[in-house]
Amino acid sequence: MRWLVTGGGGQLATRAVDLLDGSGDDVVALTSRDLDITDAAAVERAVADVRPDVVLNAAAYTAVDAAETDEATAAAVNEDGPRLLAEALARHGGRLLHVSTDYVFDGAADTPYDIGDPTGPRTAYGRTKLAGEQRVRAALPDRSHVVRTAWVYGGPGANFVDTMRRLEGERETVSVVADQLGCPTWARDLAAGLLELGRADVPGGVLHFVNAGQASWHDLAREVFRLVGADPGRVEPTDTASFPRPAPRPAWSVLSTRAWVAAGLTAPRPWRDALAAYLAAAPAV
Numbered sequence: 071m072r073w074l075v076t077g078g079g080g081q082l083a084t085r086a087v088d089l090l091d092g093s094g095d096d097v098v099a100l101t102s103r104d105l106d107i108t109d110a111a112a113v114e115r116a117v118a119d120v121r122p123d124v125v126l127n128a129a130a131y132t133a134v135d136a137a138e139t140d141e142a143t144a145a146a147v148n149e150d151g152p153r154l155l156a157e158a159l160a161r162h163g164g165r166l167l168h169v170s171t172d173y174v175f176d177g178a179a180d181t182p183y184d185i186g187d188p189t190g191p192r193t194a195y196g197r198t199k200l201a202g203e204q205r206v207r208a209a210l211p212d213r214s215h216v217v218r219t220a221w222v223y224g225g226p227g228a229n230f231v232d233t234m235r236r237l238e239g240e241r242e243t244v245s246v247v248a249d250q251l252g253c254p255t256w257a258r259d260l261a262a263g264l265l266e267l268g269r270a271d272v273p274g275g276v277l278h279f280v281n282a283g284q285a286s287w288h289d290l291a292r293e294v295f296r297l298v299g300a301d302p303g304r305v306e307p308t309d310t311a312s313f314p315r316p317a318p319r320p321a322w323s324v325l326s327t328r329a330w331v332a333a334g335l336t337a338p339r340p341w342r343d344a345l346a347a348y349l350a351a352a353p354a355v
């Protein structure tokens with residue numbers, strides 16, 4: 071199989087390319103410098119040249135707060151870019167795995183969001199990601215998958231887990247919000263899931279992939295401390311109201327992977343197991 075991975079410098083893309091290298095598949099990974107997915111002519115050229123069996127679109131505008139004051143740029147990357155990829159694949163053949171987010175939901179639920187639950191984004195980022203999902207599904211209904219995920223860590227660049235590991239060495243205590251719940255997800259596990267999906271014969275549609283179980287950011291930080299041999303009691307709980315941000319953070323980001331498993335794909339492992347594997351494998355920051 072031949073893969074084209076966009077957003078090649080990002081967390082997810084980097085882990086996907088790690089797994090594809092040496093897998094026997096061909097992979098062409100393009101960073102934002104190599105391919106700007108908002109450039110229609112460049113997208114057409116890339117798809118026509120590479121002729122991928124599967125495009126993994128890991129490119130996104132992920133600056134959630136900045137999107138509030140720059141929704142046009144966020145929409146170009148999160149809505150127009152995925153549409154251009156889907157349209158090019160409609161012309162040339164090939165499938166699209168497009169990655170989306172818990173931010174398409176309103177964050178007000180108290181049971182895990184399933185694939186068919188009503189969306190209702192409360193942020194500019196969430197609105198643009200939802201629009202991207204819709205564009206992809208409309209342009210390539212039979213050959214696209216939208217895979218929503220949440221709370222991803224473990225690629226290059228800043229992420230919550232690495233930040234907690236660093237702060238453990240720098241501060242006696244850290245305050246972490248305990249009233250937002252989600253599913254911490256190792257980028258490597260997500261990448262492996264997407265590769266499995268890309269190789270499987272699953273009808274096009276929307277799926278969710280997150281590591282299993284749920285946690286607050288406070289739970290996650292405590293587990294990082296515990297796993298590096300530090301006292302989890304040094305992580306103090308606080309609440310969302312104490313950390314005002316331009317984009318409101320969802321209180322509930324727990325996604326159901328019921329449909330993923332029902333499609334015959336491997337059930338994601340528990341988030342604590344994935345975190346332990348990540349910390350065992352990752353060089354200290």
Ligand SMILES: NC(=O)c1ccc[n+]([C@@H]2O[C@H](COP(=O)([O-])OP(=O)(O)OC[C@H]3O[C@@H](n4cnc5c(N)ncnc54)[C@H](OP(=O)(O)O)[C@@H]3O)[C@@H](O)[C@H]2O)c1
Pocket residue numbers: 076077078079080081082083101102103105106107108127128129130131132147151169170171172199218219220221222223225227
């Ligand atoms: N991280 C999370 O917690 C999380 C949670 C839910 C869903 N997701 C979704 O998961 C996917 C992967 O996220 P991630 O964590 O890997 O994000 P990431 O580390 O921010 O990577 C995104 C990549 O997209 C690239 N990019 C930005 N604009 C581009 C453009 N116009 N053309 C091509 N590439 C462009 C960025 O390159 P530059 O750095 O050069 O701009 C960056 O390398 C995204 O769809 C995201 O919405 C992430």
